[in-house]
Amino acid sequence: MGAVTACDPAAEHERTRVALAAALARLVELVGGIDDLEAPSGVPVWSVGDVGAHLAAAYLAFGAAVPGGPAGETIDWEAVLAGQEGTFGERIAAVNALSVGLITGAERKRLGAVLAERGAAFLRGSAGLAPDTPVPAPWYGPGRTVPLAAATGLMLNETLLHGLDMARGARRPWPLGPEEASLVIGQAMVTMMPLALDTEKAQGVRTAFDLVLRGGPRLAVVIEDGAATVTRDAPPRPYDCRITAAPTAFLLVSFGRMPIWKAIALGRMRAGGRKPWLAPRLSELITAP
Structure with missing residues (x-):
């Protein structure tokens, strides 16, 4: 079944900070070796440069939001999101679409330096x-806030997945390990899975998933x-479906970087x-933007 391992929040957050710093250094090295930023990336309709610009915007957003963030670097979110009130997915899609145009021209040519500066600022x-x-x-x-642990995890996630997108476009390696x-x-x-729940599809649904990540949480x-609740290290209870997965495969499947059939075929998920056939419902109810 997989053991439930207690988490030390402070220690794990520090490990996440260390992993983010290492991933950021790898990302800057990757971008510095890419000659054609207009090449297609692993994200449909976005070039490698577009992915980098989006990532730089995400770094700026979180860097400006943390209490110790750089003075003078703020974002007028009311202006950015004007007319974009909607579901969680609709808001994120709107922000993503806007983000690629925030770094253009000469600034895009120094994309690696921008990413290094903004990542370090966070x-x-x-x-x-x-x-x-x-x-x-x-x-x-x-009025939404997230815990700093979630923000740091999201920064790491953005770096890992969009680094992969850029590496795929540039035909370069980009390892993504189970610890990360x-x-x-x-x-x-x-934090993010409850926010990403499709509340319309979830109406009338009552089900519980036991998500076991091999060697992970x-x-x-x-x-x-x-509504959805996600609890780490939960006490024993009955579950309808247990999903056992390798952490890297689960992350890639969750964010559309690997088809689920491939993860299953490779023995990674x-x-x-009691009801294993419910497993696909999780990705239908909780979707990545």
């Missing part, structure tokens, strides 16, 4: 803060009548429990 601004420090995240909804994936899942997805995902 790490400096958040240094020494408790993992549960609230970080404003209005792009997720009016486990940190993203444990730090960010506990174990999450209880409970969906009841249009399987379903069990």
Whole structure:
């Protein structure tokens, strides 16, 4: 079944910061070796440069939001999101579409330096803060905040996945290890999965998933009548479906970088429990923008 391992929030958050710094260094090296930023990336309709611009915008957003972020670097989110009130997915899609145009011309030509500066600013601004420090995240909804642990996990996730997108476009290697994936899942997805629930599809649904990541965190995902709760290290309870997965495969499948059939065929994901056929429902109810 997989053991439930207790988490030390402060220690895991520090490991996530270390992983983010290492991934950021790899990303800057990757971007510095790409000659054609207009080449197609792993994201449909976005070039390699577009992905980098989006990533730089995400770094700026979180860097400006942390309490110790750089003075003078703020974003007028009311202006950016004007007319974009809607579901979680609609808001994120709108922000993503806007983000690629925020870095153009000469600034895009120094994309690696911009990413290095903004990534470092987030790490400096958040240094020494408790993992549960609230970080404003209005792009997720009016007045929305997320814990610093989730923000750091999201920064790591953005770096890993969009680094992969850029590397695929440039035909360069981009390793993504299970430890990094486990940190993203444990730090960010506990917060983000309930926000990403499709509340319309979830109406009338009552089901519980036991999500077991090999060598990583174990999450209880409970969906009841249009709402979701995700609990780490949950006490024993009955589940309808157990999903056991390798952390890297689960992360890639969750964000559309690997088809689920491939993860299953490679033995990196399987379903069990009383109702294993419910496993695909999780990705239908909780979707990545």
